[in-house]
Amino acid sequence: ISVREEDEENSSRGRDDVMYVERCRQHRWRCAEVTFTCSDVALCQRWVSSIREQLVTITSRPKHLLVYINPYGGKRQGKRIYEQKVAPLFAQAGISTDVIVTEYANHARDHLRTEAELKNFDGVVCVGGDGMFSEIIHGLIWRTQIDDGVDTNCPDETLLPCSLRIGIIPAGSTDCICFATVGTNDPVTSALHIIVGDSQPIDVCSVHHNNTFLRYSVSLLGYGFYGDVLTDSERKRWMGPARYDFSGVKMFLTHHYYEGTVSYLPARGIVGTPRDATRCRSGLAAERERGQICLFVSENDSEWRTVRGKFLAINAASMSCACPRSPKGLSPAAHLANGTTDLILVRKCSRFDFLRHLLRHTSKDDQFDLTFVEVHRVRRFRFTPRHCQSDSDLELDLQESSKRQIFSQICRDHPACGCTPTYSSWNCDGEILTHTAIDVRVHCQLIKLFARGIEEPAVFEDVANPCAI
Numbered sequence: 424i425s426v427r428e429e430d431e432e433n434s435s436r437g438r439d440d441v442m443y444v445e446r447c448r449q450h451r452w453r454c455a456e457v458t459f460t461c462s463d464v465a466l467c468q469r470w471v472s473s474i475r476e477q478l479v480t481i482t483s484r485p486k487h488l489l490v491y492i493n494p495y496g497g498k499r500q501g502k503r504i505y506e507q508k509v510a511p512l513f514a515q516a517g518i519s520t521d522v523i524v525t526e527y528a529n530h531a532r533d534h535l536r537t538e539a540e541l542k543n544f545d546g547v548v549c550v551g552g553d554g555m556f557s558e559i560i561h562g563l564i565w566r567t568q569i570d571d572g573v574d575t576n577c578p579d580e581t582l583l584p585c586s587l588r589i590g591i592i593p594a595g596s597t598d599c600i601c602f603a604t605v606g607t608n609d610p611v612t613s614a615l616h617i618i619v620g621d622s623q624p625i626d627v628c629s630v631h632h633n634n635t636f637l638r639y640s641v642s643l644l645g646y647g648f649y650g651d652v653l654t655d656s657e658r659k660r661w662m663g664p665a666r667y668d669f670s671g672v673k674m675f676l677t678h679h680y681y682e683g684t685v686s687y688l689p690a691r692g693i694v695g696t697p698r699d700a701t702r703c704r705s706g707l708a709a710e711r712e713r714g715q716i717c718l719f720v721s722e723n724d725s726e727w728r729t730v731r732g733k734f735l736a737i738n739a740a741s742m743s744c745a746c747p748r749s750p751k752g753l754s755p756a757a758h759l760a761n762g763t764t765d766l767i768l769v770r771k772c773s774r775f776d777f778l779r780h781l782l783r784h785t786s787k788d789d790q791f792d793l794t795f796v797e798v799h800r801v802r803r804f805r806f807t808p809r810h811c812q813s814d815s816d817l818e819l820d821l822q823e824s825s826k827r828q829i830f831s832q833i834c835r836d837h838p839a840c841g842c843t844p845t846y847s848s849w850n851c852d853g854e855i856l857t858h859t860a861i862d863v864r865v866h867c868q869l870i871k872l873f874a875r876g877i878e879e880p881a882v883f884e885d886v887a888n889p890c891a892i
């Protein structure tokens with residue numbers, strides 16, 4: 424991390440402290456220190472300057488960072504976490520920072536979009552939860568495309584990757600994006616990954632409705648159960664992170680299902696399947712795998728597949744979505760940067776069966792090994808909810824969905840027609856989407872994080888002296 428020369432008063436001995444990263448249990452990193460002393464002061468100074476010279480040559484390390492703090496997310500501790508745990512480490516590593524504490528929702532997004540002098544920085548740091556991270560990527564992606572004249576309303580446009588890396592200091596409620604890319608939700612570990620200049624590319628889904636851009640997503644796009652949990656929990660923000668448990672139990676008991684049509688383009692190439700036992704892990708194998716992806720040939724309409732039915736949940740997991748509540752995640756074998764998302768369809772079933780599925784998010788059992796659950800690795804998908812129209816009208820495709828929106832509005836206004844249109848909402852990385860009919864496309868490795876993916880336990884579990892935490 425850094426080296427510091429210590430003055431030993433009244434002593435002819437030289438002394439310097441070297442700060443370094445020590446791996447601890449459960450993917451946590453800590454800053455450790457070792458002191459070198461030497462009777463030859465000049466030699467000691469040479470050690471210091473030599474270590475400094477070596478540190479300077481590591482060009483992947485950031486020197487200037489733009490930091491956004493959400494003081495409102497999670498337990499409202501974002502500012503304290505940054506000031507007490509992260510800022511001192513950045514200072515020690517010689518990193519300069521511009522810090523912005525947001526004053527309202529979308530402050531960070533709009534600042535990145537229009538004001539920030541991005542050329543002055545080597546990276547952006549996000550202190551907050553998944554919602555705050557979402558603001559950062561929306562600002563950065565938008566800025567990158569606008570600088571290049573890309574039409575973001577067109578779902579088929581190839582988006583330009585963002586050059587600035589993003590670091591996440593977890594200070595939200597679920598912090599799934601941090602957990603699934605670092606392996607733990609710990610501010611110090613995240614700060615150290617930033618300091619050593621790690622880099623992890625991440626796929627980003629674009630979400631459109633009728634050729635209009637809605638949002639980007641990197642973790643979960645969930646309709647039905649997770650959409651309803653989010654909508655219900657936003658009204659209970661005063662509870663803090665516990666609101667998700669409360670709404671989770673409530674929505675489980677409510678047991679709403681939703682009718683609709685899902686169509687998808689299956690992934691091709693060397694991308695594995697959602698049910699293989701592989702995990703997205705950092706290291707050589709992962710590097711090799713990264714080289715082989717994103718080589719998909721152009722889409723062929725005949726490959727689209729369609730599934731129609733009644734669903735308790737439709738989840739697209741672009742990464743594992745692991746978090747402390749679900750340490751393996753919604754799709755344990757999902758990859759961070761292979762240009763695909765894992766589409767999980769949970770059909771209408773009994774409460775008991777749905778509970779079995781949900782509980783498998785928290786256990787070792789295969790959550791997809793149930794008759795009412797199917798999972799597909801896809802590069803694109805669409806969803807259209809069923810509205811109160813005759814069955815033949817259900818064949819409508821996306822182009823006609825605006826017409827259907829009008830029909831559904833009529834039905835909502837006139838419940839006497841006998842139908843009970845039930846819509847859920849999409850949970851898009853923890854933010855609620857306003858449209859139900861959506862067109863989702865995965866953009867391979869559009870952004871980069873200051874992270875390295877999850878390391879294999881073998882790398883550090885045999886460390887002789889795991890630090891006490």
Ligand SMILES: CCCCCCCCCCCCC/C=C/[C@@H](O)[C@H](COP(=O)(O)O)NC(C)=O
Nearest residue numbers: 552553554595596597598599748749784852853
């Ligand atoms: C009735 C028993 C239920 C047990 C199910 C346990 C599974 C929990 C799986 C959590 C899913 C994680 C997906 C992450 C989503 C986040 O982006 C989002 C927002 O995170 P944020 O609050 O902004 O950090 N959080 C939620 C709960 O929707």
Ligand SMILES: Nc1ncnc2c1ncn2[C@@H]1O[C@H](COP(=O)(O)OP(=O)(O)O)[C@@H](O)[C@H]1O
Nearest residue numbers: 495496497525526527528551552554555595596
């Ligand atoms: N200063 C602020 N005041 C109010 N809301 C904010 C502020 N800054 C960001 N937000 C919004 O707060 C919401 C929740 O933030 P997030 O970081 O996701 O925390 P949590 O994990 O608790 O949901 C996001 O929608 C984000 O856009």
Ligand SMILES: [Ca+2]
Nearest residue numbers: 552553554853
């Ligand atoms: Ca949130």
